[in-house]
Amino acid sequence: MAKPINPIVKQVLELGPTIAFFLIYLRIRDDVFTFGGTEYTGFIVAAIVFVPILLVAMAILWKLTGELSRMQVFTAVMVIFFGGLTAWFNDERFFKMKTTIVYGLFAVLLGIGLMRGQSWLAYVMNDMMPMREEGWMILTRRLCAAFAVMAVANEIIWRTMSTDAWVKIETFAFPVALMAFLMWQFMALQPYLISDETTDDS
Template sequence: MTDKKDINPFLKQALELGPPLAFFLIYLRLRDDSFQFGGTEYSGFIVATIIFVPLMLGAMGILWYLTGKLSRMQIFTAFMVIFFGGLTAWFNDERFFKMKTTLVYGLFSVILGIGLLQGKSYLAYVLDEMLPMRHEGWMILTRRLCGCFAVLAVANELVWRTLSTDLWVKIETFGFPIALMVFLMLQFNLLQSYMDDPDHQ
C-alpha cells in the first residue's frame, strides 16, 4: 500500500485549482473561434473542454505521485470530467459538460442524504481524522452540506439554462467554489462547540 506523503500546501492548491483556472483562460482565448476536425466544426468552448480533460488528469497524476493518495471525491470528480468531457466532444454538444456540475453536486447531496436517513454522517468517514468532531456536530454539518450541494445543483441548472456560456464559465470557475468555501468556513465557525479537544480525551 502506498504511504501518504506530505507536500507543500501551495503546490497542492496549484495542482487542484490550476486545471479549472486553465480551462477558464483557454476558454477566454478560444471562445470566439471555431475549429475544423475531421470535417466537423467545433466551438471554442468544446475545444477548451477537450484540452481541460488531459490537463486535469495530468495534475491529478502529479498529485498522486507526490502524495501517494487521491481522495474518493477527487477520483469521482475526475471520472465525471472525463465522462462528460468525452460526451461533449463526441456529440459536439456543450450541454453535457455544463450538466456535469449539476450531477456532481446533486450526487454529493444524494449520498449525504442517504447517510442521514441511516443516522450516519458519511462526511465523518472521510474527514474525521482531519477534523475531530463529535457525532452531533458531524450530523449537523452533513445536513447543512447536503442542502448546500442541492442548492448548488439547482443553481447550476438555472445558470446554464438561462444565462450565457460566458457567465456560466465565470460562475462555474469562481462563483460556485467561492460560495462553497464561504459556506464551509461559516459552518466550521458555528460548530466550534462540537470540536473534540485532544487534551480532554
C-alpha cells in the same frame, strides 16, 4: 499514509486545471475548430483540453502525496465521462450539466446517509477534522442542503444565462461560495471538535 506537501503546490494542483480551462476558454471562445470534418466551438475544445490537464494535475498530486481523496477521484471520473460526451455529441450542454450531476450526487449520497442515521461525510473527513458525531450530523445536513441548492442553481444558470456567464460562475463563484460556506460551518461547529487535550483527558 499521505506524504506532506507544500500547501501552495497543493492548491495550484487542485485549482490550476479549472483556472487553465477558464483562460483557454477566454482565448478561444470566439474561434471554431475543425477536426475530422466536424466543427467544434472554442468552448467544446476548452472542455476537451481540460480533461488531460486535470488528469496530469491529479497524477502529480498523487505522486507527491501518495493518495487522492474519494471526492477527487469521483470528480475526475465525472469530468472524463461528461467531457467525452461533450466531444462525442459535439454538444456543450453535457459539460455544463456535469456540475449539476456532481453537486446533485453529493447531495443524494449525503441524504442517503442521513436517512440511515449516519454521516458519510464523517467517513471521508474524520481523519482530517475529528469531531463528535452530533457535529458531523449537523454539518452533513447543512452540506447536503448546500449541494442541492448549488445543483439547482447550476441548472438555472446554464439554461438561462450566456456561456460566458456560466464559465465565470463555474470557475469562481461556485468554488468561492462553497469554500466560504465550509469555513463558516467549521467556525460555527467549533464546540463539537475533538481536541488533543479532550482525547488525552478521556
